[in-house]
Amino acid sequence: VSWLALAGVGLMVSASLSVPAQQPLAVSRLRLKNGLTVLALEDRSSPSVAYYTVFRVGSRNERPGITGLSHLFEHMMFNGSAKFKPKMLDQLIEAGGGSSNAFTTSDTTEYQEDFSPSTLDIVLQLEADRMRALKLDTANIEQERGIVKEERRVNYDNSVEGSMDEMLWNSAFVAHPYRWDTIGFMKDIDAIRLEDAKAYFRIHYAPNNAVVAVVGDFDTKWLFDHMEKYFGDIPRQPAPRPVVNAEPPQRGERRIAFYRAAELPALRIGYHIGSFKDPDDPALDVLAVILSHGESSRLYRSLVYEKQIATDVNASNESRIDPGLFTFSAQAQQGHTAAELEAAIYAVLDDIQKNGVTDREVQKAKNVLRFDFVNNFQTNMGRARLIAEFEANWGNWEKLYDYLPKRDAVTPADVQRVGKKYFSDRNRTVVTLYPEKQEEKEAAR
């Protein structure tokens, strides 16, 4: 019942997308007068259409007291609008052979729908109506509040992994909203008020704050005509207030002791880095692959294979719109401590800082990034997501053509340089999990 030996496949996040250089994409762009950007890519090879929306809003747009609002709002987008009663969106899309989903990150909120071509017209009406006039009332917000609190319980409060990741970001940031997770704090989820949601909707879900991508079996002229017809008169709104990055430079290591019910020790480490537009970002992507992609990676070889102190170790370049973190996570094997994991990770980083990486490792990383990128193009949804995210984050979907060349240009010297630049103890936050065994907790009561 297990896929024990499958090598990990790269997570599809905006920071790890890349492009098949041999196939220019025939994407058309429409900009409505109200600022809505629409991207269209026809592909008749599958009788389906993907409709993808990115709103440029996430938990970075929140403030203390309303943490989690972006995500709570994501849920509320499915509960009816002026012309469509609650539940109708899913009923219409699912009956038309489709499905809908959504997710929220610190930087964006993204909606995805996949359906049969003949459902496209009604989807445009549904989408336009909820962008124009979402139904926001007390019953609606209370319903989703309860559901989101269950989501927080299952993915954070009752998850060792989720609670450790949250604690790392809680601890690594002092002033920037990246301090809190997109799920928000439980008491803030309780405290969010209807008027918070209304104000939020008006500014952040305005057409000028959104990008729509449509990919699949449709006619572009028909699509653009109907986008104009359904979305054209939704009013533009003032630009959202810019997020202030007041994060002061870190001036010393932060160490967090984290006690909770668990079986084995575990560790999180985060180093402050730049944004995904920082020129160092490609080298950090390459470094993350060299450190932890596959069983040949530096960290896997040292911690899991040779020292046999970890069951799992991961390095990740979590660059975002504002400066993010380069993170490490590791889970101890039985009989080993978080301190051993930490020392072994530092030994690997020290070695890269002193001796650099090989040409072959850098080439391997480029091959991995290319493979992950090409796989994004298999589905209409994958293509829609790619072009919508690049348009939303870079202002132009064609920037995705730069993704691979920028990574292909990375040299071993670049990798060593960014390793030296960011992996210093003063720039570091460490979260150590001290497991409280279940029976010990019982005895303590």
Add this chain to the structure above:
Amino acid sequence: MRYRSQGDGPFIGAARRRLSVSLCLLCVFAASLRSAEAQQLSLPPVTRATLDNGIRLVLMEYHRTPTLNVSAVFPGGDAGDPADRAGVAGMVASLIRRGTEKRTATQIAEDIDFLGGSLGAGAENDAFTVSLSVLAKDTDAGLDLFADVIRHATFPEAEVERVRQLELSDLEALPEDPGSIASRVTTETVFAGHPYGAVPTITSMKAIARDDLLAYYHRFLIPNRMILVAVGDFHTSEMQAKLRARFGDWPKGDEAALNVPSVAPTKPKFVLVDKPDATQTQVRFAEVGFPRSSPDYFPARVANGILGGGFTSRLVDEVRINRSLTYGIGSGFRAWLRGGEFTVSTFTKIETTRALLDTTRAVLKRTAEQGFTSGEMQKIKGYLSGQFAIGMQTPDALAAQLADITFYGLPDNYLQTYLGRLRAVTLADANRIAHAYFPPDRLSLVLVAPAAKVSGQLKGLGNAETRSVETVGK
């Protein structure tokens, strides 16, 4: 995230109340249904061939992306584990890429990682699968590795111990994760006494010897048992030649039969796994279902879709949307060679455990007793048809379907006739499934929760067999 789907994929049900929309919208709605149902999926042609040593080749060209997916499927799976050594197949899967006659574990890792792709193996109830995924330009190097690990794995002693320690640590950590505990205990409960219920434990993993792994490998990974599926950016004749060059001279093995008994229904049980620190109760309802070859397969997809598949299913509608009792609820049938299961999965905060159980049971009971409407039938067929087309976009999904067709002996034209089979399901068929599988009193119940805090809510549900979370996986 908006939701996580559970159970057997995202199926949908439909509205139980009249849709209150304008007439114009209803027209569109009906039109989209007709179109989804009328659709015929056009897929690339499939080439099938059998090599002299018995290997069954299944090839499909896929030119959307410059990639190659290859899977080798062998019967055996976890059910081929010796009775007291659950975990052998899983260990073989982990170790198959940890040393061959020509390559060390380190070299294999280095070689596949350098290609940027993936090479892995896994075991499920009946099948053992090795999979390769690479860019098409790396076809030769990828196939060389793939053939090497399948034909020449050596199971070095030191690697066996490494993998054993990893597995033991994972089992040690198991009590951390309420969802995994619930699913595992459900499997143990529903398939008690059957190989499908024999999950690896710390005791069984410690008992496994290298000889057990070699015995499994030589018994099950033989050409005359192998199904070899390739989907990718290639010309069929060239791919056939490449596969023949790497596997054509592999001598046949001794094809001793594996006699896995049919799964017998078990009496419903009630198990409470005590996890004192949890702030949420994980819930599973489950029972024995039917084998993959059963005529119930398509009717069950339809019935389950209406009950607990997609976002408008009865369970999601009532438990999540109307009552906010959970973030996720779903139901599903899974079907294997000798039997299957039906499961409902969900969770809620401790305080609303009883409300969740009662609401879920009420939906099941009402569905079992009253069945479905013709409107629901029409909508679910539209949904499942569209989802099938959307799902068949990736080479992974196509390869998995093609492997299943050969492995379970389904007709060669299964993919082409899939939509017709869905359409052919009648209301009476779906109602029969609901009547047979959904009555809540038939279902075992597994809860993972802090026993002291939740027990007051469990009155009238029968005596729970209570066990500590620390006993799970031991």
